[in-house]
Amino acid sequence: MKKLWSRFWKSSSQTRKQRKYKHNAPLHIKHKMMSAGVSRELRKEHSIRSIPIKKGDTVKLISGQFKGKNGKVTKVSLAKQSVFIEGADVSRADGSKALYPVHPSNLTITKLNLADKKRVEKIERMKTQNK
Numbered sequence: 325m326k327k328l329w330s331r332f333w334k335s336s337s338q339t340r341k342q343r344k345y346k347h348n349a350p351l352h353i354k355h356k357m358m359s360a361g362v363s364r365e366l367r368k369e370h371s372i373r374s375i376p377i378k379k380g381d382t383v384k385l386i387s388g389q390f391k392g393k394n395g396k397v398t399k400v401s402l403a404k405q406s407v408f409i410e411g412a413d414v415s416r417a418d419g420s421k422a423l424y425p426v427h428p429s430n431l432t433i434t435k436l437n438l439a440d441k442k443r444v445e446k447i448e449r450m451k452t453q454n455k
Contacts, residue, residue: 328348329345358400372447377397377431382397383397
């Protein structure tokens with residue numbers, strides 16, 4: 325059986341290998357790929373530059389057709405590596421609304437969802453490492 329993903333993968337300049345690595349990565353690695361930059365205010369407050377996006381975060385779209393919009397994250401899809409945001413929706417042919425998938429690299433986190441204790445612990449741990 326052919327191995328699809330290797331943790332010993334070294335960076336390659338070949339786009340096909342980068343794409344293969346990204347698509348065949350296990351979910352715990354894809355979770356790290358779902359990180360987005362943090363706003364300047366949150367950078368000063370928490371001493372972090374980026375963090376994986378979570379449901380409940382408030383984000384600002386910085387590029388794409390919804391550039392400049394703010395909204396709350398309603399769904400995060402690790403398999404598709406996309407984020408769905410309130411207010412970033414398109415109308416279908418039958419007139420119904422559908423959420424538009426956005427890649428996390430096109431987002432900036434403006435307000436963190438701190439309901440998860442493990443996430444708060446991780447932010448505190450990162451804060452001590454960065455000082």
